[in-house]
Amino acid sequence: MIVGILKEIKPQENRVCMTPSGVDMMRGKGHTVYVEKNAGIGSGFEDKQYIEAGAMILDTAKEVYDISAMVMHVKEPQSSEFAMIKKGQVIFTYLHLAADKDLTLALLKTGSIGIAYETIEDRKGGLALLAPMSEVAGRLAAQQGAKYLERTFGGRGLLLGGVTGTPSANVLVIGGGVVGIHAAKVACGMGANVTILDMNIDRLRYLSEIMPANCQSLMSSPALIRELVKKSDLVIGAVLVAGAKAPKLITRDMLQTMQKGSVIVDVAIDQGGCFETSRPTTHSDPIYEIDGVIHYSVANMPGAVPLTSTMALTNATLPYALKIADNGWKNVCEDKGFAKGINYVGEKLVCKPVADAFNLEYTALETLI
Numbered sequence: 001m002i003v004g005i006l007k008e009i010k011p012q013e014n015r016v017c018m019t020p021s022g023v024d025m026m027r028g029k030g031h032t033v034y035v036e037k038n039a040g041i042g043s044g045f046e047d048k049q050y051i052e053a054g055a056m057i058l059d060t061a062k063e064v065y066d067i068s069a070m071v072m073h074v075k076e077p078q079s080s081e082f083a084m085i086k087k088g089q090v091i092f093t094y095l096h097l098a099a100d101k102d103l104t105l106a107l108l109k110t111g112s113i114g115i116a117y118e119t120i121e122d123r124k125g126g127l128a129l130l131a132p133m134s135e136v137a138g139r140l141a142a143q144q145g146a147k148y149l150e151r152t153f154g155g156r157g158l159l160l161g162g163v164t165g166t167p168s169a170n171v172l173v174i175g176g177g178v179v180g181i182h183a184a185k186v187a188c189g190m191g192a193n194v195t196i197l198d199m200n201i202d203r204l205r206y207l208s209e210i211m212p213a214n215c216q217s218l219m220s221s222p223a224l225i226r227e228l229v230k231k232s233d234l235v236i237g238a239v240l241v242a243g244a245k246a247p248k249l250i251t252r253d254m255l256q257t258m259q260k261g262s263v264i265v266d267v268a269i270d271q272g273g274c275f276e277t278s279r280p281t282t283h284s285d286p287i288y289e290i291d292g293v294i295h296y297s298v299a300n301m302p303g304a305v306p307l308t309s310t311m312a313l314t315n316a317t318l319p320y321a322l323k324i325a326d327n328g329w330k331n332v333c334e335d336k337g338f339a340k341g342i343n344y345v346g347e348k349l350v351c352k353p354v355a356d357a358f359n360l361e362y363t364a365l366e367t368l369i
Contacts, residue, residue, distance in 0.1 A: 001325040002032045004068030005050075006061055007039035010075045012283035014042025014306035015313065017072040017093065018321075020053040022314040027054035031325045036064050043310040065089070070324060074313065075300060076103055087111035087346070090329055092321060094118055094133075097343055098245045098357040099272040104349070111346045113329055117317060118270075119242055119351060120341035127242060129320065129341075131178050132312035136302040138182030138238065141265045144301075145171070145234040146190060148263045148287055148294050155294055156261035158233055161191020168192050172228050174220065174249055174274065175238035176203045179267050181211075183236045188212045195228060225249060230257045235264045237274040242340075244353035246271040252291075260292035269297040330369050339365055 003026060005018050016039050018026075023033045033055040037047060047057050058064050065071060065084035073093035077085065085091065088111065095116035097104045107114055117129035127134075142160075149169065151157035162168040171187040173180045176198030184196045188211065196211070197220035198204055207217040218224065229235055229250060235258075239246055246268035255264075255277055268274040277290045280299040287296050302309035320341075323332045333339040343351040348363040355362035 001070060001328075002034065002068050003321070003325055004064035004071040005033065005035040005039055005055070006064055006071055006073050007036040008042070008074050008303075009061075009078055009080070010300060013075055013300050013303045015074045015300075015303050015310050016040040016043050016045065016306075017074045017310075017313065017317065019043075019310055019314045020045055020049040020055075022318045022321075023050055023055045024053040025318060026322065026325065029322055029326060032056075034058050034064050034067055036061055040310075043306040045310075070321075072317075072321065074303075076100070077107065079106070082106050082110060085110040085112050088113070090115060090324060092117070092317075092324065094270070095343055096270045097351070097354045099270060101358045104344075104354060104358065104360070108344055108347050108349065113345050114343045115324070115329065115341045116343045116351075117341070119343065120320065121242075121337035123337060125337075127178075127240075128337075129313075129316045130240075132316045133302045133309065134178035134240075135182050136305060136309050136312065137267050138179040138184075138236075139186050140301050140304060141179070141183045141236045141238070141267050142171070142186035142190065142234075144286075144296055145187075145236060145263050145265045148296055149233060149261075151261075153287065153294065154261060154289060155263055156233055156259065160187065160234070168214075169233040170231055171195070171234045171236070172225075172232040173197070173236045173238055174225065175240065175268075176200070176207050176217065177238060177240055179240070180236070180238035181207065183238055183267070184211060184215055187234070187236075188215050192234075195232075197225065197228075222249075226254055226257075229254050231259075233259065233262050235262070237264065237266045237268050237278075239268055239274045240271065241353070244271070245357045246274040248274060248276045250275040250277075252276050255291050255293055258291075258293050261294070262292075263294040263296065266295070266297040267301065269299050273297060333365065333369055
């Protein structure tokens with residue numbers, strides 16, 4: 001198969017979807033790989049490294065789209081790319097369609113096949129391709145929350161772990177999945193008083209076993225969230241419903257009860273955000289303030305550490321990219337977990353959570369294979 005590696009053009013997105021070593025493995029399986037010029041620069045990979053791995057460099061995204069049967073990105077295609085996408089072409093990337101109706105409709109018009117990293121499941125039902133970026137985002141959420149608690153940025157002026165004779169900050173993590181657990185671990189390691197919420201009792205038992213003494217795990221409920229946000233210095237939103245729009249767990253009314261200078265970090269912003277007052281921000285302009293509360297909701301958080309993120313992403317996505325290239329996407333759909341990654345085929349939406357998010361027609365994938 002001819003595979004195209006595209007340069008990211010979303011603002012401040014420095015990741016690339018495949019390392020040179022990943023290209024080397026694709027070439028070892030007999031596949032042809034084209035890489036857009038300077039695609040890896042933001043992550044520290046030069047064109048000559050891709051050439052040494054066996055790739056061919058093309059000057060423009062259009063050239064990559066024109067020649068490739070499958071194109072790979074990190075983030076969703078941008079509006080400038082829609083006209084380049086070909087009918088029947090496989091688009092393999094993070095799509096996050098449930099957060100963007102215009103993107104969904106635009107991609108359906110292209111007649112391509114959209115395979116979303118974030119909805120592919122492994123044999124245990126885990127989100128195998130989302131997990132590495134969730135680890136990165138969770139760890140960054142605690143780091144960024146700690147930074148924006150500094151008075152310099154309008155925060156309360158608190159050190160997350162305090163010092164001898166002073167109290168530690170109170171951190172609330174909503175969601176005990178991959179993002180939440182990594183956010184809580186970092187916050188605990190910095191010495192904060194951490195509460196992590198989840199609605200799955202088995203997950204709570206697991207969290208109680210593995211988390212340190214300065215972390216308590218509690219069953220989530222709207223009433224409990226309402227009470228806890230009042231005394232929280234940092235709130236990290238880490239909820240996820242696979243493929244669907246994130247639920248709004250902190251309302252504007254709740255926000256008004258929080259302490260001035262407290263910080264909320266919405267890691268679910270790629271799926272629409274889990275706070276009512278959230279809106280996507282960028283690495284160059286990451287925060288804004290509402291009712292005295294600092295909001296951080298960068299839509300591509302792992303892009304801040306692109307070298308780590310690119311290596312971790314390639315580790316996760318490469319086996320699936322090879323399966324598609326080796327067998328064709330239809331044959332790989334025999335793997336039910338992989339089939340959940342197919343979001344649309346031509347003009348048909350085959351991911352029910354996306355269809356439900358926008359009240360669009362849903363088509364069962366099985367009827368199209």
